[in-house]
Amino acid sequence: MGKKTSDQAGLDRRGFLTGVAVAGGAGLSGPAQAQSNQTRMAQAQTAPAPAARPKAPLPTAAQTAAENETPAHVEALTTEKTGSDFMVDVCKTLNIDFLASCPGSTFRALQESFINYGQNKKPEWLTCLHEEVSVGMAHGYAKVAGKPMAAMLHGTVGTQHAAMGIYNAYCDRVPMILFTASAGPVEDRRPGVEWMHSVQDGAATVRDFIKWDDYPWSLQSFAESTVRGYALACAEPPGPILITADGKLQESELSKQEEAKLRIPKLTRGTQTVGDPAALKEAAKMLVAAENPVILVDRYARSQQGVDDLVRLAELLQAPVVDKQSRMNFPSQHYLYQNARGGVLVAQADCILSLEPVDLFGQLNRVRDQIERTWRSTSKPTAKVISLSTHDLLMKANYQDFQRYSAADLAITADAQATMPYLIEAVEREIGDRKSAFAARGQKMRDAQKAFAARAHADGALGWDSSPISGARMFAELWNQVKNEDWAFMSPNNYSGNWQHRLWPIEKHYQFIGNSGGSGVGYEPVAALGAALAHREVGGRLPIAIVGDGNFNMAPSVMWTAAHHKIPFLMIIQNNRAYHQEVMHIQRMANRHNRGIESGVIGTEITNPNIDYAGLARSYGAVGIGPISDPKELGEAIKKGVAAVKAGEPVLIDVIMQPRG
Amino acid sequence: MKIFAITLLAGLSLCANSALAQQAAAPAGDIENGKKHYTTDGCYQCHGTLGNGAALTGPKLANTELPFDAFLMQLRHPANDMPPYEAKIISDKTVADIYAYMKSLPKSPDAKSLPLLTGMGVK
DSSP states (O other), rough: OOHHHHHHHHHHHHHHHHHHHHHHHHOOOOOHHHHHHHHHHHHHHTTGGGOOOOOOOOOHHHHHHHHHSSSSGEEEEOOOOOHHHHHHHHHHHTTTEEEEEEGGGGGGHHIIIIIIIITTSSSEEESSHHHHHHHHHHHHHHHHSSSEEEEEOOHHHHHHHHHHHHHHHTTTOEEEEEEEEEEEEEGGGOOOOOHHHHOOOOOOOOGSSSSSSEOOOOOHHHHHHHHHHHHHHHHHSSOOEEEEHHHHHHHHHHHHHHHOOOOOOOOOOOOOOOOHHHHHHHHHHHHHHHHHEEEEEEEEOOSHHHHHHHHHHHHTTTTTTEOOOSSSOOTSSTBBBBBHHHHHHHHHHHHHHHHHHHOOOHHEEEHHHSSSOOEEEESSSTTTEEESSGGHHHHHHHHSSTTTOOSSSEEESSOOHHHHHHHHHHHHHHHHTTTHHHHHHHHHHHHHHHHHHHHHHHHHHHHTOOOBBHHHHHHHHHHHTTTTEEEEEEETTTTTTTTTHHHOOOOOOOOOOOOOOSSTTHHHHHHHHHHHHHHHHHHHEEEEEEEEHHHTTOOTTTTHHHHHOOOOEEEEEEOOSSSSHHHHHHHHHHHHSOOSTTTTTTTOOSSSSSSOOHHHHHHHHHHEEEEOEEEEEEEEHHHHHHHHHHHOOOHHHHHHHSSSO | OOOOOHHHHHHHHHHHHHTTTTTTOOOOHHHHHHHHHHHHHTTTHOOTTTTTOOOOOOOTTTTTTTOOHHHHHHHHHTTTTOOOEEEEEEHHHHHHHHHHHHSSOOOOOOOOOOOOHHHHTTT
């Protein structure tokens, strides 16, 4: 028995190791567990006979590791509340309606908390198939909703994917709340991927083009930084902010005792900066005294109030408005909307008021695109320039979106929309007996405006029946189908021949959302997706996006997100089968080098094979129509598309169009 | 991605005025060859496939009223931002062919006959 006991003791030793291995293996992944079991089975089959009492074999690496692991009975496998739950509590105080994201393991706890603990409401989690879509969606949404939404970006790789979209939003001065994550302290990281997706300073990738960021190292810090970030994002000039949610903070248990110590600060949004009264009085004097004033407006209106106030100022002065269209600033069919004569008006002006210029130098000067670049002023040397802008309040050194330096005669650093009522008051005080002179000026503008439509109609008749279809024909067919709807454009008109502004009555602020800001290609479909979401929340609107084929190819998966989340819109692909802007650049270089341009389409055309955009849309679960190359078929195609949008579907119509509208 | 804000029309008009006094008859051009070169030489990229023009890139060329001399001068020494086309790239003969093709294109319809167009923007 004694021998048997001794042998049994030896077996018990093996048994103990095996037991630990099994218990410890409970935490292993499937493949690792299987390997561990196989090792033990192999050892059992090759075990020596007990009677021989061989030398004990050295423990395997798996056995050694298992022996050193925490026994199962002392390991916490579940918990009721984590730091990520508290992070959700913080976000819920900010009244954020939507959070867009492409999945990423660095924020797995936070995602689970949003959708379960937070019940997937305020914010609702939206699934995107690329981080550039998430960010671009937030970009378009904010421009229509007038408030930010959030986007969640995977650590390192997700932020890298998102970078261009963030740059667009920064250049366009649009607020958004961005979150990224990192896997936590080194001793907690699993080998491999968690290291790849961890970063000391996650915001560094995008810090040059965001407004503020933080990597909070406590939950209290997370609360304060997220609330602070939200307020900063919205303060004029607005912009993206980024918070890094540490993995350890997300996944660690939050005890009731710890939670009781946490406080979520209230959100207080600061008032916007307003121009000082003395400067406004001086500006009013200059404007009232001018014989030929002109108002240049760019990234100005963020709401209908801004539009209405600018109409009041322009009518008060009977001054023409030239709209650079970074926002919907002024009604396009108002008699003082004088874009068609913009160059002449600037050249003749004796006083120029520039509201939120993106590029004051570019408004007043021209640079020729030639080997020897030359520039000249497009305004009179004696013209007085007043700028009213937040331009100088958000400027960084590296990226050059601040444009060339140009000094105004009177530079008022303030938010132009917030200041506008005070400028109007100042003008009213100065106007005196100038009203009759202003009335005569206004009549000239009315006369000029009448000619604009006739000219637009004459231009629109050119190539009316052409195939590829002309821009004028496409917009006319579109108008015919949506004129009785509450339509809204969600795309810029850089490449559409400007037909929206030439002939459509764009009167409401939400009917046009301006351009990308940073000219990062891919903005059009993603911003349209976000804008359409904001329109859906209001209800009753028909959102329309005219999207270039090159732009669409950067993010075709918007159609899936729209179908999945039931975001209706009408997207017309302005399909010229090329990155056409670049075709013209290469053509310019080939001509400059005297080499002929026959090869200029290499690397710029999107042909051979042609892409089936309607089929692509259908594959994502959206409605796809086209390609339409016969202008006579276009009206019916749009009619079908509009009906589907009104039924709640995202719709893509592929229209083969002229290289330029 | 800068937009070419080509305001070629003004330049063409200036050229036309100066050239009218010494207007010479346009050489006979080969319309078919002009049509081919209008595409291969990239004219359509800025001026539309039927010479219809585009607001931001280039004016209408179909049925141009410019005399040939002015048309040629604009190609060789462009006003504004149009890329130059020297004789090494397009011979005078080819320019004459393109000119003939532009002159041969059917006239655009009168806008007044297009209610869909004139109704744009009108409810």
